[in-house]
Amino acid sequence: MFSNERHQKIEWGDCDPADIVFYPRYFAFFDASTGALFEAMGYSLKHIRDELGDVGWPMLNTGSTFFKPSKYGDNVIIKSEFTTVGRASFGIRHQLFNDGDLAVECLEKRVWACLNASGTLTSKVIPNEIRARMLSQD
Template sequence: MFKNERSVRIEWGDCDPADIVFYPRYFTFFDASTGALFEAMGYTLRYIRDELNDVGFPMVDTRSQFFKPSKYGDNVTIESEFTEVGRASFGVRHRLFNEGCLAVECTEKRVWACHNAEGVLKAKPIPDEIKMKMMRRSEKQESKNKGQ
């Protein structure tokens, strides 16, 4: 499945008085990482909204495990990948690494959504072109495998 990686610097505003990341901030990082995953495939939220006339991909379930705290000034790496792709829903796994160690792992389930004729938010099938890209490997993955 398609993967993406991004770097994040932990800022002062991300931390609580104990100088560690306040846990809801991780969900902000992971939400942005889901957006970055789509952008790495060539689909910005602006494109999804303006060109496809869809809302995007609201969250229906999320879970996380915390293994190691991150602190102000840390540079972390978030690896994100699709774990499953259904008709209208998909799964994403985010793994946040700090100094090479797994610090947080999060899973999400999201649905592709639009507004129906009455303006009500509803799930709809993921467009075939996007679904195909979600299920294939990224160029970074392909070049990594060729080097092995």
């Protein structure tokens, strides 16, 4: 399955008074990593919206396991990969590494979405070209 890696510097605003990352910030990192995963495939959210007329990939379910704290000034690596690709939904695993150690793992389930004729958000079959790229080993 397709994967991507990105670097993230832990900023002061990411941390709580104990000087460790406040856990909701990890979800913001992982959401940005999902966007980066699609961009690495050649499909930015701008392309999805402007060229395909779809909304994007809203979250259905997410959960994380925390192994090691990260602190202000740490430079971490986030590895993201598709784990499953269904008809309209897909899974992603994000692994955040700090100093070579797995610090956080997050599993997401997302859905390909568009607006129907009445303007309501609804799922849509993932376009074949994008599905093929998700399943690729690049």
